[in-house]
Amino acid sequence: MxxxxxxxxxxxxxxxxxxxxxxxxxxxxxxxxxxxxxxxxxxxxxxxxxxxxxxxxxxLSKLTGMQHFFMTLENSSLTLTQQLKAYIMNLYQFALQHPQDIEVIEQIKAMPNSPLHSSELNVTDDTQLARNLVVKGIDAGILRPVSPELHLTIVFNVIRRYTTSIAKPNEDKSAFQPVFAMIWDAIAKPD
The missing domain is CATH 1.10.10.60 (Homeodomain-like)
Incomplete structure (x- = not known):
């Protein structure tokens, strides 16, 4: 062998x-x-x-490549709300810089018989920073009390659609602000 x-x-x-x-x-x-x-x-x-x-x-290789964009959120002095907002901005930056990786992640997730749905494979374990952050946000009453996967899907899909169809690689971050506000309004628990 x-x-x-x-x-x-x-x-x-x-x-x-x-x-x-x-x-x-x-x-x-x-x-x-x-x-x-x-x-x-x-x-x-x-x-x-x-x-x-x-x-x-x-x-997994694409998720691993994404991790360094989110490492600054761990053990951060930012409040939980600031960490959640930074997560959205960091994912946006990653999507701009690595559009193929975002596409590959989406393609695999969207397959009808995706290997991610297999009971043998565990891709939603508690080592995933984004999921943990969302769970903390839900538990703290910052985010709407729905499945963490719905929050992650909203953030990921809106950013993916925006960066693949509208955003320019070198655009000013302020162009993303209306999209950011829309995402935040969709996931944040109303006051």
């Missing part, structure tokens, strides 16, 4: 990510990925159990 090669693993993740961004997650196959990477299809299974496992790891 062949040993895992970290460079090959990274290449497989990147090729899969590019395929998702250009053709959609539903059209990704291990055969296509292997061909583009230049390995036999069976070698994909050295790194991943199946296509779902591959997509799951692509998703």
């Amino acid at each position: 062949k040993k895992k090669n970290e460079e090959k693993y990274t290449q497989i993740i990147q090729v899969t990510s590019n395929l998702i961004a250009t053709q959609g997650a539903a059209l990704v196959s291990t055969t296509k990925v292997a061909k583009l990477v230049g390995i036999s299809q069976s070698n994909i299974y050295i790194y991943f159990k199946n296509k779902d496992d591959l997509l799951y790891h692509v998703y």
Whole structure:
């Protein structure tokens, strides 16, 4: 049995990510990925159990890439309200700088049989900063008392739509302010 090669693993993740961004997650196959990477299809299974496992790891790689945008929120001297607002602004900055990553995350999440819905995989565990922050906001009465996933979906989808269809990469942050206000009004608990 062949040993895992970290460079090959990274290449497989990147090729899969590019395929998702250009053709959609539903059209990704291990055969296509292997061909583009230049390995036999069976070698994909050295790194991943199946296509779902591959997509799951692509998703995790994109979330990991997003984490440094949110690290400043942990152990911050900001109030919880300020942290929640900073989360929205940081996600906006990430989406502007990494539009393909946002697209890949959305594609995988939107699949009818997404690997993220599998009971074997746990992508909503309590290590996710954004989810934890939203839960704290709900518990503190800052955010509306609905499922944290609804809050995350509103923030993510509005920012994704805005950055892919309207925003300019070098635009002034003030152009985002009306969108920011709309997002905040949608998730914040009314006074």
